[in-house]
Amino acid sequence: MATITTRDGVNLYVKDWGRGRPVVLLHGWPLSADTFDDLGMALAGAGLRAIAYDRRGFGRSDQPWGGYDYDTLATDLADVIAATRADGASLVGFSMGGGEVARYLSRFPTHSVERAVLIGSVVPYMLKTSDNPKGVERSVFDGMAQGIREDRAKFWAGFFPQFYGTGLLRQPVSAEVIAWSCTVAMQASLKATLACAEAFATTDFRPDLKAFRVPTLIIHGTADQTVPIDVSARQAAAGIPTAALREYDGAPHGLLASHKAEIERDVLGFLVGEAARGAGGAAAG
Numbered sequence: 001m002a003t004i005t006t007r008d009g010v011n012l013y014v015k016d017w018g019r020g021r022p023v024v025l026l027h028g029w030p031l032s033a034d035t036f037d038d039l040g041m042a043l044a045g046a047g048l049r050a051i052a053y054d055r056r057g058f059g060r061s062d063q064p065w066g067g068y069d070y071d072t073l074a075t076d077l078a079d080v081i082a083a084t085r086a087d088g089a090s091l092v093g094f095s096m097g098g099g100e101v102a103r104y105l106s107r108f109p110t111h112s113v114e115r116a117v118l119i120g121s122v123v124p125y126m127l128k129t130s131d132n133p134k135g136v137e138r139s140v141f142d143g144m145a146q147g148i149r150e151d152r153a154k155f156w157a158g159f160f161p162q163f164y165g166t167g168l169l170r171q172p173v174s175a176e177v178i179a180w181s182c183t184v185a186m187q188a189s190l191k192a193t194l195a196c197a198e199a200f201a202t203t204d205f206r207p208d209l210k211a212f213r214v215p216t217l218i219i220h221g222t223a224d225q226t227v228p229i230d231v232s233a234r235q236a237a238a239g240i241p242t243a244a245l246r247e248y249d250g251a252p253h254g255l256l257a258s259h260k261a262e263i264e265r266d267v268l269g270f271l272v273g274e275a276a277r278g279a280g281g282a283a284a285g
Contacts, residue, residue, distance in 0.1 A: 057192020165252025
């Protein structure tokens with residue numbers, strides 16, 4: 001299946017690899033489902049079914065003018081699950097994709113999701129407010145939007161080195177990975193890029209945390225400068241009773257590339273190991 005059509009007529013590009021219990025993979029901003037290729041191969045090789053799709057507006061999916069709010073994006077996820085018959089799926093959300101996991105669980109309470117994984121996720125609330133003092137200042141997001149509007153290609157060239165934690169003394173990914181990421185980011189529509197940045201910056205997922213009633217694994221880098229761990233993973237873990245938090249010491253945001261082996265080990269251990277034991281609780285931290 002190359003594409004599925006959502007209930008509002010948007011065509012989404014879908015990869016469907018392997019056989020077995022389904023795992024739906026939700027990519028981060030501003031990339032595509034290709035960022036899950038390594039993990040998807042590992043999942044399929046372990047006897048699972050990896051389903052990854054390009055979010056509307058990104059990659060090879062349609063680029064409509066609207067629908068970049070999390071309610072619509074969660075409905076897109078519901079349509080992908082229905083079209084691929086992925087009942088009983090586990091959901092893995094990276095960065096912005098974590099918000100889709102949270103909103104799907106709360107928006108569709110009769111779901112059949114078995115497990116959830118949040119990697120470098122924006123959940124529960126990114127924006128600094130009076131009741132979210134550890135959040136990110138609004139000016140940071142406004143500056144990102146301004147940079148994208150002025151020269152999107154130049155913005156990505158500065159954004160992705162921080163995303164992957166590269167510098168003079170550290171090179172966790174190659175220069176080619178950064179160049180490829182810039183190219184993938186340019187495939188997204190400008191409208192989707194700006195609208196989704198606004199969505200993940202301002203959507204409050206704290207009310208959605210109570211919808212996590214399944215075993216949940218949270219993975220986050222302690223040196224993440226894109227989605228700081230104190231405003232995201234640590235608060236999410238505190239608010240989700242079924243969650244276990246695994247912190248990668250000194251790791252950046254782009255864990256799918258910078259820490260491929262660790263991600264494969266921990267996600268497979270959680271999804272396959274838990275299933276083998278028939279456990280109903282959270283993974284060990």
